[in-house]
Amino acid sequence: MALPVAITTEDKIKMLMREGINKNADWSEAAHYDIRKPNFVIIHHTAQHSIAQTIRTFQLEHTKVSAHYVIGKDGRVVQMLNDYLRSWHAGRSKWGNITDMNSVSLGIELDNNGREPFPDAQINALLTLLDTLKAKYQIPFTNFLGHADVAPARKNDPSVFFPWKRLADRGFGVWYDESNLVPPADNFNYVDALRIIGYDVSNLHAAIVAFKRKFIVTDVGKELTDYDRRVLYNLYRRYF
Ligand SMILES: [Zn+2]
Incomplete structure (x- = not known):
């Protein structure tokens, strides 16, 4: 009777790697590569x-x-x-x-x-x-x-x-300049600003709440106040 064989991490990785080989293409392995790294x-x-x-x-x-x-x-x-x-x-x-x-x-x-x-x-x-x-x-x-x-x-x-501010001060993530919260320009589009920062704005209210939970903290409602727009404007300008 065969004993059950424990699958090791190495076996599992080998099995997963085989899924990356396209059976409809020829295989001729290149010599130069390494492992992809997290970004x-x-x-x-x-x-x-x-x-x-x-x-x-x-x-x-x-x-x-x-x-x-x-x-x-x-x-x-x-x-x-x-x-x-x-x-x-x-x-x-x-x-x-x-x-x-x-x-x-x-x-x-x-x-x-x-x-x-x-x-x-x-x-x-x-x-x-x-x-x-x-x-x-x-x-x-x-x-x-x-x-x-x-x-x-x-x-x-x-x-x-x-x-988050403590992290940003140490070089992890972005924070705004609290001493320079000027009103946005008249043509400032806050939806574009959220998108440029990285947020998925397909559910705009959810994106605003996520933004406010992180940067405003004391108010996590679905609307941007004048103050919130200043914060967003300040952050957005850091991406250029
Ligand atoms: Zn989680």
Whole structure:
């Protein structure tokens, strides 16, 4: 009787790689290549109750979700997938013209139920990890995003408690110049501005809420106030 054979990660990768060979073309392997590297980082909160629960979720067969890293409230960092593998963390997602964020990004989950602040130990561990990833893969500072940025109609993580300004001050993500919030020009088109920054504006209200959750924080309504438009105008001009 044959014993069941455990499939190793290496076997699984070999099986997946075979799917990339086109059977209708001749095969003659080129000599020069390496592994594709991640170019975005997407930050999440787990909306679960403990890091142990999240690790288990990412290991169960039926859940179909994962992330490269999970960070506990005490700053413990657990890597769950090799950086070069495509994790299932972003789901249906869009940023600029990219329609499959999982293929280009690393996913980092912060243990947090979505209704509580992020402890310093956790944010410090995240910043250290981001330093490493940014340098190792030469990820542009604009490409550090939240899940809600790339899936605004479906997701709200990380929550308003997430310190985006602190990240931007360290070179991860974009922030606005609070001392220079001039009114936008008369012909300023705020929908175009959101789109140029990267938001999917096909559901405009969802894009506005995602923008406000990140940059305004104290008000996450569906309309842009005069103040919000100044913030958006300031941010938008950083993309030229
Ligand atoms: Zn998420």
